[in-house]
Amino acid sequence: MNIYQHFRPEEREFIDQVLQWKNYVEAQYTPKLTDFLDPREQHILKMLIGENGDVNFQLFGGSLNVERKRALLYPDYLITNEDEFQISLFEINYPTKFVTIEHRQVLGTLMSLGLKRGKFGDILIKDGRIQFFAAKEVIEYIKSNVESIGKAGVKLVETSLGEAISAKELWEENDLTVASLRLDTVISGIYHISRQKSQTFIQQGLVKVNWTLSENPAFHCEISDMISVRGYGRAKIIGIDGKTKKEKWRIIVGKQK
Structure with missing residues (x-):
């Protein structure tokens, strides 16, 4: 099975990195601590490591409800604590x-x-x-x-x-139906603006996906993606619930209050 087909081409380098971490823990029988990962990277790590293998993982960012977290990969027989996240x-x-x-x-x-x-x-x-x-x-x-x-x-x-200051953020969840998972279409649905306007925002460099400037209206959105549009706030894709009978996508979106 080609593991890369489940992810974006630009994520291949990070996928290789996670697999190297996993192999290191398996071969050396010793924990591996990562840098701080953004939510999309955390999602990829969860998908690749799984929950039933010889390597376990925990995520911790210093406090509850923070976005960026370090990952600790370790053999399944070890017991870990928060001090190990350094x-x-x-x-x-x-x-x-x-x-x-x-x-x-x-x-x-x-x-x-x-x-x-x-x-x-x-x-x-x-x-x-x-x-x-x-x-x-x-x-x-x-x-x-x-x-x-x-x-x-x-x-x-x-x-x-x-x-630590309480990092709890308030997210208002909404169920949306969108024609596609293209970035311009998703932005149009989230912020209730025309698709033409969302394309203009993207072309003007006003849109970030996962903290990185995105100038591609056709960018394919996925679960855990964080989207920010300057002047409109942040939103994240919490879930994708498949298609309707009319072939539109049902998605769950959180908007920051």
């Missing part, structure tokens, strides 16, 4: 009375350090407080190189995972 939590101290720091500024600063996105988990913002999760192997480098975000001087304070 995740640190930073609180960003800054002059809240004088400046505002946005999510994109925090992410931009972290990415400017030259580290992979996978070394950072979710960025949490609530009532002026800002936190982010990071892989323990890079925390000293982060502490040594982050002194400002935007125009604000900041101080990073490492704190316990139990102090």
